[in-house]
Amino acid sequence: MKIAVLYSGGMDSRILWHLATTLHGTAYLSAVYWSHGHKQDRDERRHLPGFVQVRQCDWLNLPVAGGLHGKADANPAITIPGRNLAFAVLTACQELPDEVWIGALANEQHTLSTDKNQSFRSTASAAISYALSPFLPSGVHVRCPFAEFGFDKGTAAGWAVRNGLLISELAMTWSCRSDHLPGTDRNDPCGNCDQCIRRAAIFTMLGHPNIERTASPVLGPGAGREWLIRLYRTAAAQGWQGAAAEDCAPFMNHLVPLIEYRWSGVHELAEVARLMLERDSQECLMTAPVLPLPGSVIVRPP
Numbered sequence: 001m002k003i004a005v006l007y008s009g010g011m012d013s014r015i016l017w018h019l020a021t022t023l024h025g026t027a028y029l030s031a032v033y034w035s036h037g038h039k040q041d042r043d044e045r046r047h048l049p050g051f052v053q054v055r056q057c058d059w060l061n062l063p064v065a066g067g068l069h070g071k072a073d074a075n076p077a078i079t080i081p082g083r084n085l086a087f088a089v090l091t092a093c094q095e096l097p098d099e100v101w102i103g104a105l106a107n108e109q110h111t112l113s114t115d116k117n118q119s120f121r122s123t124a125s126a127a128i129s130y131a132l133s134p135f136l137p138s139g140v141h142v143r144c145p146f147a148e149f150g151f152d153k154g155t156a157a158g159w160a161v162r163n164g165l166l167i168s169e170l171a172m173t174w175s176c177r178s179d180h181l182p183g184t185d186r187n188d189p190c191g192n193c194d195q196c197i198r199r200a201a202i203f204t205m206l207g208h209p210n211i212e213r214t215a216s217p218v219l220g221p222g223a224g225r226e227w228l229i230r231l232y233r234t235a236a237a238q239g240w241q242g243a244a245a246e247d248c249a250p251f252m253n254h255l256v257p258l259i260e261y262r263w264s265g266v267h268e269l270a271e272v273a274r275l276m277l278e279r280d281s282q283e284c285l286m287t288a289p290v291l292p293l294p295g296s297v298i299v300r301p302p
Contacts, residue, residue, distance in 0.1 A: 004097040006087050007031040007052050009044035010175035011199060012103040012146070012153065015160045017051075019145055020101060022163060026051075030095055034087050036060055038080065040178055047174040057090065084115035085124060092128045092140050100128075104144040107152050107246045116144060157202045167203075171211045175199055179223050184215035191215055192222040197255075204258040219263050229268050232275045 005020055007013045013031075020029050031052045035041050037060030045054060060080070088100045104116035114120055121142045129139030146156055161167060176189035176196055189196050191214030200218040203211050219225050235244040256273050263269045 001099065002028040002095070002097040003030075003099045003101060004091045004095040005029065005031045005101045006084070006091060006103070007033045007048070008103065009033060009048055009052075009173060010103075010195070011170055011173045011202065012105070012156065014049070014170060014173045015156045015165065016101060016103040016145065018160050018163070018165045019156075030097070032087075032091050032095070034090070036083075036086075040174070040176065043176065043178065044174050047172060049172075055090075055094075057086070059086065082115055085120070088124055088142050089128060092132060096132065096135055097140065098136070098138065099141045099143055102142065102144050103146060105146045105152050105156065106150050109144075109147050110243055110246045112243045116147075118147075153198060154202060154205055157206060161206055167206060167208050167211060171203070171208075181216045181222060186215070188213055188215040190224075191218045191220065192224045194224060194227050197224050197228055201255045201258045204261055209258070209261055217262070219259070219266075219269060225269070229272060232272045236275050 001024070003020055003024060005013070005017055007017065017029075017031055033045070033048055033052050033054050034057050035045065035054055036057040048054065084102050084104075088102065091097070092100055102116065102121075104113065109117045111117065111119075121144060125140060125142045128142065129136070132140060146152075151159065157170065160170070174189070175198070177193040178186070178190060179193040180186055180190045181192055184190065189199070189212060191200075196214060196218055199212065200209070200214075203209055216222065219228070231244055231247060235242075235248045238244060240248075259266075259269045259273050
């Protein structure tokens with residue numbers, strides 16, 4: 001069986017590759033990174049491991065209107081409209097794999113995730129399989145293995161480290177959205193965007209809170225802190241239902257230690273911690289069952 005992994009350069013894609021090699025070895029695997037004109041391309045490419053194939057897709061370099069250079073206003077759950085559809089089609093046509101793997105997490109399966117959820121995967125698999133049926137009679141299966149195993153970001157990272165992936169390998173990935181404050185070093189992750197906060201929470205959970213050097217303090221004053229506070233207030237106001245609550249899920253078990261480690265005296269962040277603990281005490285924390293992986297240790301959320 002041949003598997004093509006869509007590789008973004010971030011932590012999740014590195015863990016996804018580790019999952020693929022753990023389950024299947026490397027003989028029939030390929031990792032493809034699509035350079036498509038997004039603003040993080042330069043930084044992502046210089047952090048790619050040697051096994052990743054870089055391919056060009058002049059998509060966002062084109063003068064196309066409609067918010068393609070940032071979040072789509074119509075669907076804030078998606079960073080770039082249709083990205084996974086485009087990459088899955090291109091990769092399947094070039095690689096002719098049996099499976100295309102996408103690094104979508106268990107908490108990213110709601111209805112707004114229209115290029116990650118089960119409905120997307122089933123329809124994309126059917127369309128690609130039909131188009132490539134003369135070459136692949138058995139079809140192409142578009143999969144999100146993290147979602148299938150019930151992995152959120154923290155659970156996936158915990159599984160990977162307990163099954164041979166080095167912390168240093170995770171730290172070499174790049175996820176920053178480059179929301180740098182004036183006067184900071186753009187060669188370091190900004191520390192001021194949602195992705196930098198997610199990474200800091202994961203490394204704190206794993207016991208390595210200082211492994212990454214950031215241009216500005218994670219959860220310091222700026223857009224990242226404001227995003228986090230707004231996210232939790234929205235989720236709480238909506239009764240922990242909907243996309244905001246789904247986005248909170250990866251933080252529920254491991255963001256409180258990050259706040260306590262660095263910013264325990266900040267009133268706004270103390271409120272976030274209170275909301276998380278309140279949510280947890282209601283025993284309605286979003287979790288998904290963690291299924292056993294062949295020949296591996298089952299790691300449950302801490």
